[in-house]
Amino acid sequence: MAVRQLREAFEGFETSLSSLVAASRPLATDVDESNQEAVKMAVEELLSKQTELTQAARHVDAITAMRTRIEKRKTRLAELKQRSSRLVAELQASALQIETLMDQADKKLEDANHAMSAALPPEQVVDYAYRLAMARSINAPFGWNYAGRHERPFPTELQLKAGKLVEFAGVPPVKATKPKDQDTGKTTAKDEEPSVSKAAARTAEQAAGDDEGALPLTVRQVAFLTHECTHPHADAHAHAPGGPPSKRVKPEPALSDSDALSDASSAVTQLPNEDLLRRLAEEVEQEEETPMPNPTASGPAKAPEPTAAPLEAMQNTHDTGVKQEEEPNAEEPTEHVELVMTVVPPMIRHLGTRLGAAAAERTAATGWRLAGAMYPSPVLLASLLAMSSFTAAAGAASSSSTIVPQAHVAVIGGGLAGLAATIEAQRNGARVTLVEKEARIGGNSAKATSGMNGVHSRAQRLAESQDSVQTFVNDTLRAGRGLCNEALVDVLAQHSGEAVDFVESFGVQLDVLSQLGGHSFARTHREANTPEGRPKPVGFDIVAALRGHVETLAQLGLVHIATSSRVAGLSRAHAMPTESNGAAMGRGQFQVNIETAVGESTARMAQATPLLADAVVLATGGYSSSASKLHEHAPWLEDLATTNGPWAQGEGLDLGLSLGGMTEHLDKVQVHPTGFVDPTNPAARTLFLAPEALRGAGALLLNNMGHRFVDELAPRDTVTGSIWRYASYDTDSENLDDPATPVHEQRPTDAEAFLVMNKAAIKKFGPSAFSFYSKVKKFFTEVSGTTGLAEYINGVNQERQYPIHVEERIVRDTIEAYNRAAEHDFADAFEKQTFPVNYNMAVSFGDHPLFVARIKPVVHYTMGGLRVSPEGQLLDTHNQTIDGVFAAGEVSSGVHGANRLAGNSLLECVVFGRLAGQGAAAAATKATADLRHAHDEL
Ligand SMILES: Cc1cc2nc3c(=O)[nH]c(=O)nc-3n(C[C@H](O)[C@H](O)[C@H](O)COP(=O)(O)OP(=O)(O)OC[C@H]3O[C@@H](n4cnc5c(N)ncnc54)[C@H](O)[C@@H]3O)c2cc1C
Structure with missing residues (x-):
């Protein structure tokens, strides 16, 4: 107006x-x-x-x-x-x-449990209960591993039965009233937590005078309970505790059409019978003389050790102080779990171990068999558990540097690709050994922070996204600048939605979608922030969830995990027995030479027994940390620092080549423009990534003269090129303005820039995430307005011995020019179109706080690698598949061409890791059949 x-x-x-x-x-x-x-x-x-x-x-x-x-x-x-x-x-x-x-779904699960119980003979139900209790006692978040950390706590019939069994054995539940001393009436310390042996002794006393004393009481109790468990509605009076075991009727399997179940049923017929139970019980009774440790005291409910620290903290180490803060709390055991775990006595453990050992002996003699798809049904998992042929071998530790000498499938590398391959190979019936050279599983996958791409995922469906597989393919091909393998990109995009679903099935909720650079739609999935507004470490969480599942499989003896074990060589073994090499019968096709760590350090490795495998999956990641590989293939980058962990040495390339594989595009290395320079160690080789989101929130980039030099939101390679051109004092960079000289060939070695933020930008980025970089890692320094900023730049110039002095006026002009463009919303001198925040206050108030960090370009990802088929199988120099050898993840090439789109790597790991796992399991099955056939022929 x-x-x-x-x-x-x-x-x-x-x-x-x-x-x-x-x-x-x-x-x-x-x-x-x-x-x-x-x-x-x-x-x-x-x-x-x-x-x-x-x-x-x-x-x-x-x-x-x-x-x-x-x-x-x-x-x-x-x-x-x-x-x-x-x-x-x-x-x-x-x-x-x-x-x-x-x-x-719960209802269906419950029905399935009932059906399964009805279908199983009583011995097996008891066996389930024992084993379940054992598994629980070893690994508290058992349910968590496949149902998600905040999911329901595995309320299966079997657990209830395990609880019932223990109750029946006379062991009081966790918070039972303390028994009183008969004479004094006081609670005795000794009796506070009655030992199992005492409980068993009490039940034995109760049974004294029973005519059928020939059978030890605990066994009769088991038999009684077995009946109770399988006939829950039977007349209680007819089968009173301590009474004779009821006549057992073996019901017909309700799910006899299921392959898994028929396998289970046949295995069940070989399970320990009452005689064995009796012998074991007798042994147990003998052992009662020896006091047994209290299982609660030994802390059976411990959550598995986290193998990697979360969020950006994960970027440089697997072990930072932040881990504790960020690590999701280990789930509190539920009342029932607590009951089972607390009362699982050593007797039961012992019995269970013996049962497992007996089963292992038998199955080893008859050849091992595993049921097919059992995931994620806990009932089927339990059935597999009962059939497991090497439970006893697995022991209590889920991973170790001890190598089990034979496997169907050897997966080399424990990042996301290796984990996905392990899970899938195991689901397809293979006995898998996962070999990881570091002490902990995770690799670079645990460092990922932006997220994982996917089309038609749950989150996209909820958002009614108009995205399509074809658009995703086009975006990926465009980014790859003509070097992508289109068949691989098609597979990647086609399977992307189900890959996101696969990850979510382990309990990681990928609800949030972002549209990152180069994408036509929001399709990069990550988790929602914590209620306190802190971003969740998506790569770390995905790895932790899959690792948890694999560790559970290891507890059940279905997978063997060998950590601190480096694969140093791969060769073909004599797979087929012949008259001359008959001794090789039963050995795998491949000999995997493993060096295990000496002591705590993975730096010192010693030769160990070779592992023989029928199929191999290479999942060893990239070579961003290998000075020699960079020197050979991308020498212009060899002196750059990297965001990768030191394990990224590209050893899988040599392993693949040794089996006849072929590499390509090894010179295609992605450089990320912004790695944080640690002010306390500016020469460090491994740097934390300064995420793009900082620039997305409005951070500015200034050079050592106090000028801006690029649109901070330009694509990665443009920002990197501009830092090399305009943020260097190196005289070699003079040629950089010559358009005929490729920027990487004349790259200056000293290029470094300043990343500046104000409070408005920090607010946009997220103050709690920012505080990790500023307060925990101390990458940012708070300065007072433009004067403070000029002083900071001058300090660094001085430290780097540059004869440059930046006047406050220059910094002020730089910021004013930015503000003018931001206010009038017109493209600035660097064609920047979007201005997330303005810096008015910084020029209006001398003491307005600004936050400044030093950044420089870093080697981030290697696009080249081993050539693979769309099924993830290794290709030779004639583009022919190599039998039994697969590769997945960053070790392979083809998906990203010359440049990787953000979020495509985690996706590639899941899609091709799964395919490689399936292919390897099939190859192993075939190899075993061929072997048997050859043996029969001999
Ligand atoms: C800081 C950072 C952030 C990232 N953010 C994202 C993101 O948000 N989204 C995205 O899609 N991608 C991201 N990436 C890329 C992505 O994380 C990796 O490319 C991908 O996870 C690689 O997975 P991998 O399983 O192939 O290898 P890795 O996860 O690196 O695992 C390979 C494993 O193999 C082991 N190994 C190597 N050699 C041997 C041997 N000889 N014997 C035994 N074991 C061996 C290693 O120790 C390692 O544990 C990021 C990368 C980094 C560094």
Whole structure:
């Protein structure tokens, strides 16, 4: 309103002024000589006033334009508000739907449990109970491993039966009333937690006088309980505790059409019978003489050791102090789990171990068999458990540097690709050995922070995304600049949605979608922030969830994990027995030479027994940390620091080549423009990644002269190139302005820039995540306005011995120029179009806080690697597949061509890791059959 009035007044004034000037002109000629000069001056003054007014009018125009823009934004905001409330409503509806579906799933699970129990002979139910209890006692978050850390706690029938069994054996539950001393009536310390042996002795006393004393009481109890478990509705009076075991009726399997179940049933017929139980029970009774350790005291409910620290903290180490803060709490055992875990006596463990050993003996003699897809049904997992042929061998430790000498499939490398391959190979019936050279599983996968791509995932469906497989393929091919293998990209995109589902099935909720550089839609999935607003470490969480599952499989003896074990060589073994090499019968196709660590350090390795495997999956990651490989293939980058861990040495390339494989695109190395320079160790070789989100939130990049030099939101390679060109004092970089010289060939070695943020940018980025970089890692220094910033830059220049002194005025000009562009929303000198925040306060108030960090380009990812088929099988120099050898993850090539799209690597690990695992299991099955056939022929 005020502007309009001002404008109208001005227009009226301008008209009258113009007429006045017009009228005064003839007047000036009329007036006598002496007054002419004065009139002229008056006219000039009027004219200059007119110019001023015109300028004022321009300002008015600018204000009007700004108002229009504000109005437009208001309308847009209102639309967005409306849309978000619609989305909230939809989300609520979906949540309800999900709840209902979960209830239905629970119901189905329960029915399946009932059906399974009904289908199984009583001995096996008892065996389940024992083994389940054992597994529980070893690994508290057992349910967590496949159902997700905040999922329901494995309330299976079997657990209930395990609980019942223990209750029946007379062992009081966890918080039972303390028994009193018979004479004094006081609680005795000795009796506070009655030992198993005592409990068993008590039950034995109860049974004294029973005519059927020939059978030890515990065994009779077991038999009774077995009946109870399998006939829950039977008349209680007919089978009183301590009474004779009821006649057992073996029910028909309810799910006899299932392959897994029929396998299970046949294995069950070989399970320990009552005689064995009796012998074992007798042994147990003998052992009662020896006091047994209290299982609670030995801490059986411990969650598995986290193998990697979370979030960005993970980027440089597997062991930072932040880990404790970020690590999701180990799930509190539920009441039932607690009961089972607390009362699982050594007797039961002992019995279970013996049962496992007996089963192992038998299955070793008859050849081992594993059921097919059992995941994720706990019932089927339990059935597999009962059939496991090497439970006893697995022992209590889930991973070790002890090598079990034979496997169907050897997976080399314990990053995301290796974990996905292990899970899938195991699901397809293979006995897998996962070999990892580091003491902990995780690799670079645990460092990922942006997320994992996927099309048609749950989150995209919820968001009603218009994304498509074809658009994803096109984006990936465009980024790869003509070097991608289209068949691999097709597989990647086609399987992307189910890959996200696969990860979610382990309990990692990938709800949040972002649209990262080079993508046409929001398709990079990560987890929602914590309730306190802290971002979750997506790579770390995905690895932790899959690792947890693999560790559970290891506890069950279905997978062997060898950590601190480096594969130093691979060769073909004599697979087929012949008259001359008959001794090789039963050995795998490949000999995997493993060096295990000596003592605690993985730096010192010693030769160990070779592992023989029927198929091999190479999942050893990239070579960003290998100075020699970079020197050979991308020498212009060899002196750069890297975001990768020191394990990224590209050893898988040599292993693949030794089996006849082929590499390609090894010179295609992705450089990330912003690795944090640690002020306390500026020469460090491994740097933390300064995530793109910092620039996305409005961070500025300044060079050592105090100037901006690039659109901070430009693609990675543009920002990197600009840092090399404009943020270096190195004289070698002079050639960089010559467009004929490829930037990487004349790269200066000293390029480093300053990343500057104000409070508004920090707010956008997320203060708690920012505080990790500023307070924990101390990469940022707080400075006072433009003066402080100039001082900081000068300090670094001095430290680096650059004879450059930056005046405060220059920094101020730089920031003012940015502010002008940001305010008027026009592209600035670097074609920057989007201005997430402005820095007005920094120039208006001398002491306004700014936060500055040093950054430089770092080697981040290696696109080249071993050539593979769309099934993940290694290709030879003639593009023919090599039998039994697979590669997945960063060790392979083809998906990313010359440049990787953010978020495509985690996806590649899951998609091709799974395919490689399936292929390797099939190859191993075939190898075993061929071997048997050859043996029969001999
Ligand atoms: C800081 C950072 C952030 C990233 N962010 C993302 C992101 O947000 N999204 C995305 O998609 N990608 C991201 N990436 C890339 C991605 O994390 C990796 O490329 C990918 O996880 C590689 O997985 P991998 O399983 O192939 O290898 P790794 O996870 O590196 O695992 C390989 C494993 O093999 C082991 N190994 C190597 N040689 C041997 C041997 N001879 N014997 C036994 N074991 C061996 C290693 O010790 C290692 O544990 C990021 C990378 C980094 C460094």
